[in-house]
Amino acid sequence: MGAAAAKISTRGVDVFYGPKQALFGVDLDIPRNQVTALIGPSGCGKSTFLRAINRMNDTIAGARVEGEILLDGENVYDPVLDVVELRARVGMVFQKPNPFPKSIFENVAYGPRIHGMARSRAELAEIVVRSLRRAGLFEEVKDRLDAPGTSLSGGQQQRLCIARAIATRPEVLLMDEPASALDPIATAVIEELIDELRANYTIVIVTHSMQQAARVSQRTAFFHLGRLIEDGPTAEIFSTPRRRQTEDYITGRSAAQRPGP
Numbered sequence: 278m279g280a281a282a283a284k285i286s287t288r289g290v291d292v293f294y295g296p297k298q299a300l301f302g303v304d305l306d307i308p309r310n311q312v313t314a315l316i317g318p319s320g321c322g323k324s325t326f327l328r329a330i331n332r333m334n335d336t337i338a339g340a341r342v343e344g345e346i347l348l349d350g351e352n353v354y355d356p357v358l359d360v361v362e363l364r365a366r367v368g369m370v371f372q373k374p375n376p377f378p379k380s381i382f383e384n385v386a387y388g389p390r391i392h393g394m395a396r397s398r399a400e401l402a403e404i405v406v407r408s409l410r411r412a413g414l415f416e417e418v419k420d421r422l423d424a425p426g427t428s429l430s431g432g433q434q435q436r437l438c439i440a441r442a443i444a445t446r447p448e449v450l451l452m453d454e455p456a457s458a459l460d461p462i463a464t465a466v467i468e469e470l471i472d473e474l475r476a477n478y479t480i481v482i483v484t485h486s487m488q489q490a491a492r493v494s495q496r497t498a499f500f501h502l503g504r505l506i507e508d509g510p511t512a513e514i515f516s517t518p519r520r521r522q523t524e525d526y527i528t529g530r531s532a533a534q535r536p537g538p
């Protein structure tokens with residue numbers, strides 16, 4: 278795939294936390310209207326890479342990003358770029374659910390309100406209800422929309438954050454292990470949602486579940502120790518990986534268990 282077709286293109290992306298380098302020269306093209314799965318062992322830099330895309334690393338003291346990240350051909354680190362607008366275009370669901378200290382309703386209504394997406398209270402309520410429904414949470418919370426978002430269970434908070442992220446209709450949705458606290462039924466709802474959103478959005482999802490990556494993504498990128506090892510169509514990465522590190526990871530084999538040369 279050429280960079281021209283990509284919604285997001287990263288070139289030589291290095292990320293540092295103080296003196297420690299977490300990502301090394303990542304070049305990745307992320308196509309529009311597809312789901313790209315980021316996989317790899319814990320600590321390999323998946324969340325770091327995701328946060329680089331919408332500049333959430335800017336909020337971490339000591340974090341520094343080098344290289345280029347293009348969104349529709351525009352560098353997101355261009356100093357003239359409006360970061361608030363960037364984060365409206367590139368929404369994010371964090372690894373740890375982080376509801377605002379507000380009601381369930383307000384958590385979802387906040388974005389659409391500040392971006393002027395509703396002309397009336399009724400229209401705003403419609404967006405909130407639709408977003409909660411799509412995230413598979415509405416039935417559980419419809420009688421307590423005024424309760425604090427933080428009063429929900431972990432899995433419910435995760436779905437609340439997904440509802441909040443889709444309410445503003447971002448062009449790109451970054452999802453960091455969005456189903457890690459969900460039971461199989463809620464997971465299926467979110468996977469269906471991801472598949473449906475793909476028609477209009479570009480989605481990047483981090484997952485530790487190979488089955489989930491295989492089910493929801495069209496492309497997969499494998500990271501190891503801060504480096505992008507390989508990426509390609511999901512079916513190919515899982516059936517015929519080009520690199521041994523990828524094969525070992527997806528088959529659940531550690532280097533020690535590997536048969537000799």
Ligand SMILES: Nc1ncnc2c1ncn2[C@@H]1O[C@H](COP(=O)(O)OP(=O)(O)OP(=O)(O)O)[C@@H](O)[C@H]1O
Pocket residue numbers: 294299317318319320321322323324325326337372
């Ligand atoms: N805020 C931070 N300050 C310092 N180092 C960090 C910070 N966040 C991440 N790191 C380091 O950067 C590296 C990559 O971390 P990252 O969270 O991106 O990994 P990950 O692939 O998302 O792992 P996991 O699967 O466990 O979520 C790790 O070595 C981690 O310790």
Ligand SMILES: [Mg+2]
Pocket residue numbers: 323324325372453
């Ligand atoms: Mg992570």
